[in-house]
Amino acid sequence: MAQSEGIERLITILEEEAPHLLEKREKKERRVGLPELKNAKKGKVVLRFAPNPNGPLSFGHARGIVINGTYAKEFDGELILRFDDTDTSIKPPLLSAYEEIPNEAEWLLGFKPHRIIIASDRIDQYYSYARQMLEQDFGYVCNCSADEFRQFRIGKINCRCRGQDKNLNLQMWEKMLDGTYKAGDAVVRVKTGMELKNPALRDWPALRIQDTEKNPHPRKEIGSKYRVWPLLDFQSAVEDHLQGVTHIIRGKDLMDSTRKQTLLYQHFGWKYPETMYWGRVKVHEWGGFSTSQMRKDIEAGKFEGWDDPRLPTISALKKRGITADALRNFWIELGITQKDISVPLATLYSHNTKKIDDFAPRISFVRNPKEIQLEGDYPKSISVPVHPNVESMGDREIDVSNSKIYIESSDFGDAKIRLKGFADFDFDGIKANHVSTERSDKRPIVHWVSEDSKIEACLIFPDDGKLTRIHGVLEKNNYDIGTTLQLERIGYGIMIDKSTILFTHE
RNA sequence: GCUCGUAUAGUGUAGUGGCCCAUCAUAAAGGACUCUCAUUCCUUUGACCCGGGUUCAAAUCCCGGUACGAGCACCA
Missing domain, CATH: 2.40.240.100 (Ribosomal Protein L25; Chain P)
Structure with a gap:
């Protein structure tokens, strides 16, 4: 029609029939800040950040605090700071971190986390859900060795413990608790299904025994009080439910945790929170580092302490003059993508310059x-x-x-220089002869x-x-x-x- | 091996079928301002992983490939 009757005729028809098609659409605004939080209602959002207190916070932890905290603030919700301190031997907690982490979180956010939960204070709670799991027959006590079970997991084979009567499971649970079973002798597993196509999800372990005589928990009120300890996936799942967490934002390395925990939630009849994931962030200048490694290096005297300016800890960055604002803006700008990225420090520095330049004498x-x-x-x-x-x-x-x-x-070497804010001088060896107080040329x-x-x-x-x-x-x-x-x-x-x-x- | 995930300028990031010869920041280069190699401002360079398909129309949907990453711990 445009060819035979001309474009004007088309426009006329459109104006009569469907004027909205002719309206120039507004250019979409670029989204700034964090992406939308799914199913978030103002005042009803509960988020959490759950570090292992095996050292003070490092740069990467700041992401968890900033993102979760920013959403909590945006939605008039709550931020829970939870210490996932359920391992006493591989990643033992560091006592000082229980005090430092809340302070560092507050420094970063400008407000205190609304609730602080320490997992090691909540062991009895976890026990009661473990028992419930056994009573309702969606969990069992397994005394296969880790090696044996690995084979079963690969072969999709039910282990001999899986079909045990629930009363036997409860008896075995008592033996875990009373010390009859030693570390490594038994674990509590969740019955999720050995036929599941994702091997990571097959009858995953929920609680295990630790030798807390040999490796007591560093908190003196806990010490050797418990030998059965929940593993992260169980502890975190139960606690999130108990605390009414609505949104979980965490690393994509925990994607299978979500899936494991969702299966547990189905058994309990609970609704799993909304989840979002971010990818791994590396800082070009720093490369890889871990809290455990830093701890070793500090103890070995390679660094002056956790706030040694060479370390990527929050305390070190703070000491070096990086502001909380800069850190916050930095993480918000990176957003919540699942890409694994590597960023240069220049980006962080640029945010920091914006914050300090006006005030730096x-x-x-x-x-x-x-x-x-x-x-x-x-x-x-x-x-x-x-x-x-x-x-x-x-x-x-x-x-x-x-x-x-x-x-x-x-x-030193130029024949003519200007001393900033002072005067122009010409050099004769180390002698400088005054030429002019005003700028006299482009020296x-x-x-x-x-x-x-x-x-x-x-x-x-x-x-x-x-x-x-x-x-x-x-x-x-x-x-x-x-x-x-x-x-x-x-x-x-x-x-x-x-x-x-x-x-x-x- | 099995499972899962991601792929837009050097680096990050926006974009959820037509506003996109693709946004913004940062980096780089050039310039303006400035008694700092600072701050501020301006300009330029520069990208949709590859191949098919669906569609009038694909960065966007589908399939395949490739690359990278993660999980398969009685760590968190």
């Missing part, structure tokens, strides 16, 4: 100082702004009456520190697993420890004591 730090003798008729006292864009931060006064200053050795501008207002100081760069200390002279100041500064022409740093600055980033 400018200050001069001269690395490898070269002493210079000033000559000529120049002002003996000068004043430069603390921040070039923020007048209210005032000025810093610098006394140069004794005519001795320092510049960086690497800046390079360098920062400097005067002899009268210098502090001997040290700048620490965390670099490639090493801490590089660079000695130099710092402009004298009254900033408090913990102040984030911008070292002119170097980058941001944080004052960790009056004569030491820890480099944050460029």
Whole structure:
């Protein structure tokens, strides 16, 4: 029709028949922030973040806190911080983490988690559900060895314990509890089906025995009190139900956990929470690390502590001057995709710069100082702004009456330079002759520190697993420890004591 | 081996059949501003894994391939 009667005729028809087809659709807005939470009702959302307290939080944990916490806040819901401390030998908990983790979570979020649950306080609860599982015959006590059962799992073969009478199971359960069975002798399994096509789901273990005489739980109130301990999939499933968790957001390595737990929920007649998954995140500069490994390295003295600036822990990042805001924005920007990604630190630094630049006082730090003798008729006292864009931060006064200053050795060599905020000088050896106080040409501008207002100081760069200390002279100041500064022409740093600055980033 | 998942510029990310010769950020390059190699601003470069299919129309749906990752622990 367009060819025979012309496009105008078509438009006329459309205008009469279906005007909406002609409307130019609005360009869709780009989604910002976190994706929609399925089935989330304001005020009725309960999320949780469940670390193993085998060390303080690291960079990756921040994702769990930020994402879950942000949703909780967005929906006027609750965030549960849960310590999944049910292993006493392979990943034993670290006592100090029980105190540090809530503090770090609060620092990151700006609010305290609404509930704190410690799994090791809840063992009796888990026992009662384990018993119920046996009584209702959807669980059994299995005393096959782990090796034997592996073969059964591969071969889709029911093990000899599977068909036991439930009364026998309950007797065996008592033997687990009273110590007749030792670690490795028996486990409680969930009857999910050995014929399931996903081998990970076949009659998975729910509780096992640990030798807590040999490896007591580090919390003294728990110690060797229990020998039967729930495994993660069981403990987490029961606790999520007990706490009324509505949404679980976690790593995709736990996808099969969801499936295992869903089968358990079906047995109990519970409804499984909505789940979302994220992929693995690697930081280009850090590569792989694990809490257990860091713990070993710290204990071996390779690092100064959990907040050693070379470590990817929350405390180290905080110490280095990375703000909670930056960390939060960083994780929210990455979102919740299931892709395994590798991100450069530059992305985090860029978020951090946005947060600190307006508040970071400018200050001069001269690395490898070269002493210079000033000559000529120049002002003996000068004043430069603390921040070039923020007048209210005032000025810093610098006394140069004794005519001795320092510049960086690497800046020494140009015949003509301008001392920033001061004056133009021409060099004659280490003597600098005053040329003009106003800028007289396009000569390079360098920062400097005067002899009268210098502090001997040290700048620490965390670099490639090493801490590089660079000695130099710092402009004298009254900033408090913990102040984030911008070292002119170097980058941001944080004052960790009056004569030491820890480099944050460029 | 079995099971599950993911694939958009260098790096991240938006996009749920026509608004897409694809968004935004970051990185890189160039420029403006600036008495910092900072901040701010502007410009440029740059991507839908491959092959089929469905459809008038596919980044988007389906099938196959490839690549990468995860689970199959009496760890979390």
